[in-house]
Amino acid sequence: MTGGLYAHVVVPERGVDVRLDIGPGACVALVGPNGAGKSTVVEALAGLLRVRFGEVRLGDRDLTRVPAHRRGVGLVAQRPDLFPHLSAARNVAFGPRATGSGGREARLRSASALAAVGVAGLGHRAPGTLSGGQAQRVAIARALATEPALLLLDEPTSALDVDARAEVRAALRTARTGRPTLLVTHDPLEAVALADRVVVLEAGRVVETGTTTEVLGRPTSAFAAAFSGLTLVRGTATRGGIALDAGGELASGTHTVPPGRPALAVYHPTAARPTRDGGGPVRDVTSLEPRDGLVRVRAGELVADVTVSTAAVLDLTAGEAVRIDVPADEVTVYEP
Template identity: 45%
Template sequence: MTHTGKPGHDLTGDETGAPEPDGLGARLVVDHGTFRLDIALTAAPGEVVALLGPNGAGKSTALRALAGLTPLTAGHLHLDGKKLDRLPPESRPVGVVFQDYLLFPHLTALDNVAFGPRCQGATKAQARATAAAWLDRMGLAEHSGAKPRRLSGGQAQRVALARALATNPRLLLLDEPLAALDARTRLDVRAQLRRHLAAFEAVAVLVTHDPLDAMVLADRLVVVEHGRVVQEGTPQDIARHPRTDYIAQLVGLNLYTGRAEGHTVRLDGGPTVTTTEDLTGRVFVAFPPGAVTLHSSRPTGSSARNLWRCEVAGMETHGDQIRVALTGELPLAADLTTVAAAELDLHPGAEVWATLKATQTHAYPV
């Protein structure tokens, strides 16, 4: 995705919270009962940042804090050099697209989009002209007179996005914007949303559970677990170097930690793994389930450097393949075709041998 900003540019300033002139610089601290959110979040103009994390990690709390719907317990929030901490939501240059869109049911698509400009002081004619232009950009000009109940899910999502953008926000917040769509519509709307975000010149923050949404739409991922940032970086970097079990599962990798001596890694509480990298010290070892080969008996003459005896713990359909959960010498996941699973007569409790070539592994420092 092409943007004018500089992804990853530090905008937090010093410990007093002094920001750089442009973009988002925030430390969001929110106490809610026994839960505490404490994350630093920065973004340059033109950058799309995705917040990823399991349920209860604090993603939605962070989004509400940015919007002004949840007050900060501590920290700071600056946007384009201006302090937003104590401004009410309606005074912030922020646009929000909610998961359920929250369109006004009694207003047409045109008047839904015109609502924001009207609140900013535009005349009815000016607001409607702005709204009509945005609906045209979204490919919805012929639906301007329709009320939300007559719109499809994809159309409603685009109206909600147009409503958020019609106020010329400096910060666009998207809360699970594709979650309410069916699979086919989601595919089309994701592509459209990507084009609109690529043209958006301010900061966009996306909250999502879907790794594909994050990988396609965002320049940078910020992974939050238990109210803290556990990893951030480009989608490519995070997919290749996961640092927690949640991230590994998200991107579909087996992930372990251990101590490396050359090409051999002694896993924590487990066997050794032979890797291509020559490292020393604490490391992560990752490999995709598709790199694992299963055998009904101990293979002979195999070129694979890694061999473990395992037991099938469970099986499930995963796309057009079967994902097999294995326990034993090394708990892991393996992907294989339906035909291969049938030929191996796989079932819970079955004993198998798992092999993995060293060239299929990836080791990197903890």
């Protein structure tokens, strides 16, 4: 097993100042909105971006000024970018050959890496004859064949269809074993399947970090809540729930925060029920948005996902007052 990664990536011209700590054999998911600095971090760790400040350490090696080809870092990007004139096996063997391995050793490494990701039978194939998922698994094998001390996965399934993603995730689980791995993703399922911890970036800074369960189940940042598919609200704990900063109260069945303390609460939007005269805080409807066969009702900081027929019966329009009722057993209250 390789040593862990410690990195402090500082790129003032891009507004990025990020610290990362990944233990040996651990996988950290780096998530955040577009422009948050995720690609800058990946480029700096891979040695593709020369940085004047900060440091990158991998085990007992200082990689800060080491060029990309000598870092021992494997990179799997959104697209495989295989050499079109080489077979899959020769694509995978290219890395070992480039780092000084003889032809026989490179072929053995190639065969082993292709087998590890489940495409042992595709070595003779030309890249143009492979499906998207097959090509990406070959790209993962290419990274593995160099026996990297650090693995960088930069949105490795974002260009694939749903069926191919499942196959590639299985290959990635194999690839990340035994080495520190950084996963950049917009897919919460990918984070759950692969990562031990999640780091949330916004505007070039870390705004939240914790185990995958903590960040996705009890987020403290707006982005982490949206990434998890949850609605996050802020307020003050009461004996039975949370008094919202914008007025009104949500009851909670899972609640351990002492009354009077600042608190956060989350719920899934499908659990919320907009009503004209029921319970729940009163808010003005700010927007109605189609979403995965439902209608997303935004009412201030509160969100409810309802069926089209429910939205039609309520005859909701922007600017009208509505109550957002959320069952207590669907609301989790916790400390920031």
